[in-house]
Amino acid sequence: MPLRIMTIFGTRPEAIKVAPIIKAIEEDSQLDNIIVVTGQHREMLDQVTTMFDIVPDHDLNIMSAGQTLNGIVAKVISGVDGILEGEKPDAVLVQGDTSTVMGAAIAAFNQQVPIIHLEAGLRSGNINSPFPEEANRKLTSQISSLHLAPTTTSKFNLTREDVSENDIVVTGNSVIDALLYATNHLEVRFDDPRLEALHRAKTEGRAGRVMLVTAHRRENLGAAMEDIGAAIADLAQRFTDLTIVFPIHKNPKVRSAIAPRVEGLENVLLIEPLAYAHFARALSLADIVLTDSGGVQEEAPSLAKPVLVMRENTERPEAVLAGTVKLIGTHRHRLVDEVSLLLESDEAYRGMANAANPYGDGRAAERTVAAIKWKFFGADRPVDY
Template identity: 75%
Template sequence: MTIYGTRPEAIKVAPVIKAIEKADDLESIVVVTGQHREMLDQVNTMFGIIPDHDLNIMSAGQSLNGIVAKVISGVDRILELEQPDAVIVQGDTSTVMGAAVAAFNRQIPVIHLEAGLRSGNIDSPFPEEANRKLTSQITKLHLAPTETSKANLVHESISENDIVVTGNSVIDTLLYATKLEVEFSDERLQKLQEQRNTEGGVGRVLLVTAHRRENLGAAMADIGNAVADLARKYDDLTIVFPVHLNPKVREAALPPLEGLPNVIVTEPMAYAEFTKTLSLVDIVLTDSGGVQEEAPSLGKPVLVMRENTERPEAVLAGTVKLIGTRRERIVDEVSLLLDSEQAYAAMAYAVNPYGDGVAANRTVEAINWKFAGGLRPLDFGV
C-alpha cells in the first residue's frame, strides 16, 4: 500500500507505483490523503493513477495537529480494511509521519522512500525535519536517495542491512515529464516557449518559487522585493513566478511586483508545465526541496533561499548554493550568475548527484529483497 498526500510526494511515488504495477509478484493499493488537492490530482492524472482510497482530509485553516489526526484515523480504517503486507510512504510531510505511525501501530512494516535526509536543525525545515526523524524510528526498509542520506541513517544507529541506496525517483519522473508535449495554460508562457525556440527571440529567464513555512512574513516580503529589484536592474531578464496558493505567500511577495512588465506571475503550474518551464529558464531561485534535485538534472543553477538544506549533496557538487532570504544577498547572488559566465558555468555544468532515472526499479528490487527473499540490489552509484 502506497500512501501519499501532496504533489511532491505524488511526483516521487508515481514511478514507483507504476513499477509495482508491472511486477508479477506485487499487488498495488493506492491511498491518497488529499493534503494537497488539485496539484495532487494533476500528477495522478499525468501518470494514469487512480487511487483506491481518497481521504480528502483538507479543510481551510486547520492546524498541523488537525492534519495528522485526520491522517492517522483515516489511514487506520483503510489498513483494517485492506490488511496490506507493507506500507510505503515518501519524504517528510504530515501525511508521511501520520501514515507511518498508523501502520506501525498495526505492526505493518513501513517502507520509507527518500529516507535519511537531514538538515541537522529540528526546527528547520518545520515540521519536515521532525517528520523525517520520527518516521525513520519506525521504518523497516529505508530507501535512501544518496550515500549521504545512508550515512545519516547509520549515524542514527540504523542497521545498514535495512538501507538500500536507490537514487531519487524524482529524476525518473522528471525525465518522463520533459518528454511530454505540453501546451501551457498561460499564454505568456506559451509565447515564452515559442520565443525560446527562436534564436535570439528572448533574453535570459529566471524562475522563482517560494512557499516554505519558515519563510512566511518578513522573509517572504524580502523575496518579493528582491525579485522586483532584479526586474528593474535587468531589462532583458524575464522572471517567471508561479505563486503558491497560501494567502500569506501572496500578501507578502506580490505587492512589490505589481506593474513590472518583465515579471510573469502565474497560478501554481501542473507538474508537466512546471518541468517544461524548468527546461526553458537559465537560473532557478527557490526555497523548495524537490527543485534542488530536479533543476540540476537539466543543467540549471539553483540558488536556495534557505539557511540550511537537507540536500547537502547538491551544495557539495556545486549545482546548488544556499543564499538565505535577505533582499540584498538574493540580488547579489542572482546578479553574479547573470553577469559572470564563469560563475554560471561552474554551477550549470556540475554533476547532479541525485539519480539516473531507474530509482523506481531499484525500489521494487529492494522490496522483493527485504520481504520476499529476492536478491539485494546494488546501491545507486556503486
C-alpha cells in the same frame, strides 16, 4: 500470492515521487498495488495523479480551510487506521517528510505493518528547519523496516542514527525518474499566453535569459517573503532583458508578500501554480532557478540549471557540495547580489551549470522494486546507486 504494497501519499511532491514507483509495482507480477491518497493537497495532488494515470483505491480527502498540523495528523492516523483494517496490506510505502507520511507511518506501526520509507535519511540538522518536515522524517525513520535512501549521504545519516545497513538501500531519487518522463514524453502547451509566447521565443532563440522562482516554505512567511518580493522587483528593474517566471503559491500570505512588490513590472510573469508537466517544461526553459523548495533542488540539476536556494540550511547537501546548488538565505541584498553574479559572470554561471547531478539516473523505481523483493522475498540485494 503477490505482496500487497499500500502506497500512501497526500501532497503534490509526494505524488510526483511515488508515481514512478506505483507504475513499477504495477508491472511486477509479484507485487500488488493498493493506492491511498489523503488529499493533504487537493488540486495540485489531483493534477499529478491524472498526469500519471493513477487511480486511488481510497481517498481520505482530509483538506479543510485553516486546519492545524495536529488536525491534519489526527485525520491521517484515524483514516489510515480504518483502511489498514480493511485491506490488510503486507507493507506500507510512504515518501519523504510530510504530515501525511508521519501520520500514516504511525498508523501502520501501531498495526504492526512494516513501513517502507522512500527518500529516507534526509537531514538538515535543525529540528525546526524545515518545520515540521525535519521532525516528520526523523520520526518516520525510527519505525521503518526498509529505508530507501536517495544518496550515500542519506545512508550515512541513517547509520549515524543506528539504523542497520541491512535495512538500507541507496536507490537514487525517483523525482529524476518522474522529471525525465515528463520532459521526454509529455507535450504540453502553457495556458498562460505570456508563458506560451516565452516558450516559443526561447525555443526559436529569440528570448533573453529566464529565471524561474518558487517560494512557499512556512519558515519564510512574513518578513523573509517580503524580502524575496522586493529582491525580485530589484532584479527585474536592474536586468530588463531578464524574464522572471514566478508560479505563485496559493497561500494568501505568500501572495500578499510578493504581488504588491512586483505589480506593474512587465518582465515578471506572476502566474498561477503549474501542473507538474507544465512546471517541468518551465524548468527546462530557465537559465537560473531561485527557490526555497526541496524537490526543485533535486530536479533542476538534472537539467543543468544553477539553483540558488533561499534557505539557511538544506537536507539535500549533495548538490551544494557538487557546486550546482548554493544556499543564499532570504536577505534582499544577498538575493540580488547572488543572482546578479550568475547573470554577469560567465565563469560563475558555467561553474554551477556544469556541475554533476548527484541525485539519480532515472532508475530509482527499478531499484525500489528490487529492494522490496530483496527485503520481503529474499531476492538478490540491488546494487546501491
